[in-house]
Amino acid sequence: MTAAKVLRYELQDLRRSRWVFGYGLLLLALTDALLRFGGGGPRALLSLLNVVLVLVPLVSVVFGTMYLYGARDFIELLLAQPVRRIELCLGLYAGLALPLALAFVLGVGLPFVWGGHGDGSLARPLAMLLGTGVLLTLAFTAIAFLVSLLFDDRARGFGVALLLWLAATALYDAVLVFVAAAWSDYPLELPLLGLTLLNPIDLGRVLLLLQLDNAALLGYTGAVFERFFGSALGVAVSAVALLGWCAVPLVLAVRRFRRKDF
Amino acid sequence: MTAAPSAQPTLALPRTVVSCAGLTKRFGRLDVLKAVDLAIRSGRVTAVLGPNGAGKSTLIKCILGLAHPDGGALTVNGTAVNGDPSYRSHLGYMPQQARFPENLTGREVVRLLRDLRSDTVPEDDELFESFGLVRELDKPVRTLSGGTRQKLNAAVAFMFRPAILILDEPTAGLDPIASGILKARIRSARDEGRSILLSSHVLSELDELVDDVVVLLEGRVQFEGPVRQLREATGEHRLEIARLMQGAR
Numbered sequence: 001m002t003a004a005k006v007l008r009y010e011l012q013d014l015r016r017s018r019w020v021f022g023y024g025l026l027l028l029a030l031t032d033a034l035l036r037f038g039g040g041g042p043r044a045l046l047s048l049l050n051v052v053l054v055l056v057p058l059v060s061v062v063f064g065t066m067y068l069y070g071a072r073d074f075i076e077l078l079l080a081q082p083v084r085r086i087e088l089c090l091g092l093y094a095g096l097a098l099p100l101a102l103a104f105v106l107g108v109g110l111p112f113v114w115g116g117h118g119d120g121s122l123a124r125p126l127a128m129l130l131g132t133g134v135l136l137t138l139a140f141t142a143i144a145f146l147v148s149l150l151f152d153d154r155a156r157g158f159g160v161a162l163l164l165w166l167a168a169t170a171l172y173d174a175v176l177v178f179v180a181a182a183w184s185d186y187p188l189e190l191p192l193l194g195l196t197l198l199n200p201i202d203l204g205r206v207l208l209l210l211q212l213d214n215a216a217l218l219g220y221t222g223a224v225f226e227r228f229f230g231s232a233l234g235v236a237v238s239a240v241a242l243l244g245w246c247a248v249p250l251v252l253a254v255r256r257f258r259r260k261d262f
Numbered sequence: 263m264t265a266a267p268s269a270q271p272t273l274a275l276p277r278t279v280v281s282c283a284g285l286t287k288r289f290g291r292l293d294v295l296k297a298v299d300l301a302i303r304s305g306r307v308t309a310v311l312g313p314n315g316a317g318k319s320t321l322i323k324c325i326l327g328l329a330h331p332d333g334g335a336l337t338v339n340g341t342a343v344n345g346d347p348s349y350r351s352h353l354g355y356m357p358q359q360a361r362f363p364e365n366l367t368g369r370e371v372v373r374l375l376r377d378l379r380s381d382t383v384p385e386d387d388e389l390f391e392s393f394g395l396v397r398e399l400d401k402p403v404r405t406l407s408g409g410t411r412q413k414l415n416a417a418v419a420f421m422f423r424p425a426i427l428i429l430d431e432p433t434a435g436l437d438p439i440a441s442g443i444l445k446a447r448i449r450s451a452r453d454e455g456r457s458i459l460l461s462s463h464v465l466s467e468l469d470e471l472v473d474d475v476v477v478l479l480e481g482r483v484q485f486e487g488p489v490r491q492l493r494e495a496t497g498e499h500r501l502e503i504a505r506l507m508q509g510a511r
């Protein structure tokens with residue numbers, strides 16, 4: 001019950017947050033512009049893919065850490081009430097992740113609906129895009145939660161959060177390319193496939209590109225990826241891996257929250 | 263709605279409201295509390311004094327359950343503090359600095375805390391009224407001044423008529439008038455039979471308010487007893503208390 005009460009107050013707080021509102025509005029404007037001037041639904045989806053893969057994790061992790069450091073004093077006041085820590089922790093997480101996910105779904109989804117793309121051939125890739133974006137929001141909010149609990153120093157926590165985002169967005173790929181180039185004589189498809197599962201953003205990218213029939217963009221391992229990720233099993237495995245990226249940081253954050261000295 | 267103090271069932275207290283036996287707390291390699299033994303008496307205003315870094319805040323955080331002691335025993339209101347949060351329904355806490363969710367109004371913050379505590383006690387609005395907070399309650403907390411937020415912070419601590427009030431540097435962010443109102447309320451709360459534990463390094467508060475004193479120095483209890491006794495030991499001068507705290511190292 002405590003979790004629900006904390007969730008309700010946080011929704012009340014974030015519903016009026018200019019940041020969350022601005023984030024939703026930005027996505028709305030961007031999606032609408034892409035649909036109007038970007039040459040139709042499928043191409044708009046492809047452009048949106050990059051927005052989703054870059055912007056959603058960035059906003060989730062940056063806004064998440066910012067909000068949690070700002071709320072630290074109030075969290076202490078809440079902890080001094082007769083409430084169980086685990087419930088407080090879960091309520092805080094849900095209250096942070098849900099408004100961000102909602103802003104994303106409305107910001108990207110509404111223009112498709114009023115543009116008349118809500119059903120038909122675009123429905124499935126759009127649903128995939130929204131689902132992936134929501135999972136990335138949940139994952140990177142959990143990461144933000146964990147980071148804000150591990151580092152008491154706000155500036156350092158902020159730096160670590162940004163670094164993690166940068167690592168997942170760009171550095172990880174650079175390392176993969178380096179590995180692929182350095183050991184190009186060996187059959188690396190399967191190891192690379194495994195490594196892709198370890199990065200939530202890569203996971204989202206592969207999943208979405210294959211849904212949008214742009215496997216060619218994936219380069220030389222594309223065939224292996226398509227065979228794996230394109231199949232029902234591949235989609236299921238990647239969805240589970242993404243859920244793991246939500247669950248593992250969240251479980252670690254809850255454990256940390258229960259033991260932490262505030 | 264200021265209810266009669268006698269209507270408080272929670273005030274049937276043991277003679278000692280907080281007792282520590284060999285309480286230790288380490289942060290990394292730093293020993294913040296080194297085997298603290300304490301017995302804070304009920305129905306009195308007890309001040310925890312000490313220079314910065316003496317362990318005042320850490321002691322308070324241990325009592326509130328915000329920090330977990332590394333060793334020793336800690337009993338609050340007759341209950342051993344061991345992770346069960348229910349003992350905190352007898353505590354009211356005023357943190358040093360008030361930061362509330364900025365998009366909520368004061369009234370929403372109050373409602374949240376009432377929901378979380380699921381108290382059935384009628385609220386104590388006295389401080390909301392004497393601080394003139396009532397008309398500020400519907401504004402977003404963001405728009406309130408620092409002093410007003412601190413008043414809200416104090417009013418919230420008293421709101422649920424707790425048996426034990428824990429006030430961390432209560433008068434720090436308040437103007438003299440508000441500070442006077444709060445001190446009067448602390449005194450009247452004591453007269454109602456509540457126990458008040460406050461931390462401070464403003465020694466002048468001793469004279470007006472405090473019954474008992476605990477002087478912490480580098481994680482150890484340097485002095486524990488009635489303020490009168492401390493005055494006798496140090497020759498009545500506030501400066502001497504400061505010297506006691508400084509010179510004992």
